[in-house]
Amino acid sequence: MKRFIGILTILLLTVQFVFAGIITAKELAKLSKDGNVVIVSARQTSDYSKKHIKDAVNIYHKDLYKTEGISSMLKSADEIAKIFGEKGITENSKIVIYDNGSNKASGRLYWIFDYMGAEDVNILDGHLKGWGKVRGKVTPKATEITPATFNANPNAEVYADMAYVKAHKDEANVILVDVRSKDEFDGIDEDENITRKGHIPGAINFEYNNILNDDDTIKTKEEITEIVKNAGITSDKEIILYCASSVRAGIVYMALTSILDFTNVKVYDGASYEWNADSSNPIE
The missing domain is CATH 3.40.250.10 (Rhodanese-like domain)
Structure with a gap:
C-alpha cells in the first residue's frame, strides 16, 4: 500500500x-x-x-x-x-x-x-x-554536454506572423494583447529600435508584470485568473500576444496556457519591431 x-x-x-x-x-x-x-x-x-x-x-x-x-x-x-x-x-x-x-x-x-x-x-x-x-x-564551471538530437515539430497554432495579425486582428473572436508598459503602449516611452511610436490598432494593454509578485515570482492561479478576467482576456477568444520584440510576451503566454489552461494563444514573433517598421501598417 x-x-x-x-x-x-x-x-x-x-x-x-x-x-x-x-x-x-x-x-x-x-x-x-x-x-x-x-x-x-x-x-x-x-x-x-x-x-x-x-x-x-x-x-x-x-x-x-x-x-x-x-x-x-x-x-x-x-x-x-x-x-x-x-x-x-x-x-x-x-x-x-x-x-x-x-x-x-x-x-x-x-x-x-x-x-x-x-x-x-x-x-x-x-x-x-x-x-x-x-x-x-x-x-562558474561550464557544464560538460553530451550532444543530443532535438526533433523539431513546430506548432503553427502558437505562432503568428505579420500577415496573420493583419488578417485576423479585427475579428470579433480575436483579442490582440500588447504586454508592454502603458507608456510604451501610448507611444510616450518607446524602445529606441521602434521607429514609429504607438501600438497596433485594436490592441488592449496588459502589462506583463501584472502576473508577477514584487519579488518576481509568479502570482497564484487564483490571482492571475482574476487579473486576466478584469482585463477582458477570456479563454473563449483567440489571444495574440506581443510587445516590442515579444520577449515579455512569453511569460504571459506561459501563464495563460499552462496555469489557466487557455487553448488558443499565439505570440506575434515580429511584434512592434516589425509592425511599426512597416510604414504601410497603421498604429495608434
Missing part, C-alpha cells in the same frame, strides 16, 4: 509539472539528479560564466534569432533544433529554465521551446534567488 501511495504521489507531481509550467526550487532540487532533466540558464553568456546553477546549460534567446532583417525574429526550426541538440536537449527532456529574475528571457525561451514541440517545459519560480534560498549548488 505504501509503495502504491508513493507511486501515485510521483505521478501526481509529474502531472503538476507538465501542466503548471512552473517549478519551485525545492522541486528542482529533488529532480536535479534525474538524467532527463535539463536546466537551462537563459542569461547572457557573461552572466553564465560568473555563476550558474550546477549542471545548467546556457541558451540566450538572442542566439536563436536571425542575423538579418528584424533583429528579434526566430531562425528556422531546423537551425533552432540544432542549437537545442548541441546543448544536450531533446524534445522529450524535462526542461527547467531560469534567468536573472525578470522572467523575460525565460518566458521567451519557454514559448520557443513550446513552439518547437518540446513536451515538458517549466520555468524556475524565483530563479537564482529562489535557488539560493534552498542552498542549491552554483558554479
Whole structure:
C-alpha cells in the first residue's frame, strides 16, 4: 500500500509539472539528479560564466534569432533544433529554465521551446534567488554536454506572423494583447529600435508584470485568473500576444496556457519591431 501511495504521489507531481509550467526550487532540487532533466540558464553568456546553477546549460534567446532583417525574429526550426541538440536537449527532456529574475528571457525561451514541440517545459519560480534560498549548488564551471538530437515539430497554432495579425486582428473572436508598459503602449516611452511610436490598432494593454509578485515570482492561479478576467482576456477568444520584440510576451503566454489552461494563444514573433517598421501598417 505504501509503495502504491508513493507511486501515485510521483505521478501526481509529474502531472503538476507538465501542466503548471512552473517549478519551485525545492522541486528542482529533488529532480536535479534525474538524467532527463535539463536546466537551462537563459542569461547572457557573461552572466553564465560568473555563476550558474550546477549542471545548467546556457541558451540566450538572442542566439536563436536571425542575423538579418528584424533583429528579434526566430531562425528556422531546423537551425533552432540544432542549437537545442548541441546543448544536450531533446524534445522529450524535462526542461527547467531560469534567468536573472525578470522572467523575460525565460518566458521567451519557454514559448520557443513550446513552439518547437518540446513536451515538458517549466520555468524556475524565483530563479537564482529562489535557488539560493534552498542552498542549491552554483558554479562558474561550464557544464560538460553530451550532444543530443532535438526533433523539431513546430506548432503553427502558437505562432503568428505579420500577415496573420493583419488578417485576423479585427475579428470579433480575436483579442490582440500588447504586454508592454502603458507608456510604451501610448507611444510616450518607446524602445529606441521602434521607429514609429504607438501600438497596433485594436490592441488592449496588459502589462506583463501584472502576473508577477514584487519579488518576481509568479502570482497564484487564483490571482492571475482574476487579473486576466478584469482585463477582458477570456479563454473563449483567440489571444495574440506581443510587445516590442515579444520577449515579455512569453511569460504571459506561459501563464495563460499552462496555469489557466487557455487553448488558443499565439505570440506575434515580429511584434512592434516589425509592425511599426512597416510604414504601410497603421498604429495608434
